[in-house]
Amino acid sequence: MKKLHFYVLAIFMALTLFSFPNAFAYTSAQKFGRGLAGMTCGFLEIPGNIVKETQARGPVGFPIGLATGLGMTVTRELVGVYEFISAPFPVPSGFRPILTPEYSWDYFE
Numbered sequence: 001m002k003k004l005h006f007y008v009l010a011i012f013m014a015l016t017l018f019s020f021p022n023a024f025a026y027t028s029a030q031k032f033g034r035g036l037a038g039m040t041c042g043f044l045e046i047p048g049n050i051v052k053e054t055q056a057r058g059p060v061g062f063p064i065g066l067a068t069g070l071g072m073t074v075t076r077e078l079v080g081v082y083e084f085i086s087a088p089f090p091v092p093s094g095f096r097p098i099l100t101p102e103y104s105w106d107y108f109e
Contacts, residue, residue: 038080048107
């Protein structure tokens, strides 16, 4: 009888585990939030890229990070507008983020 309970529990757990493949998928609301964050906080790309490049290259990373951050600010703002407007549509598939990192404040974690 104990073996039967074990097998039933094992089958139930396997079915539960494999029946939710998209449990951590992105949603339209997350895409909307990413767009809003990209439009309003895109300026964080400047200090974020300075930090990233300085950690990777040392002091020479400051001007490289500044230049990269200025360029990425424009990119983050434009992608933010795109994601904000296209939030109801699953483009790219599964509402995945276009830029990495997903939010401009993720450089500071």
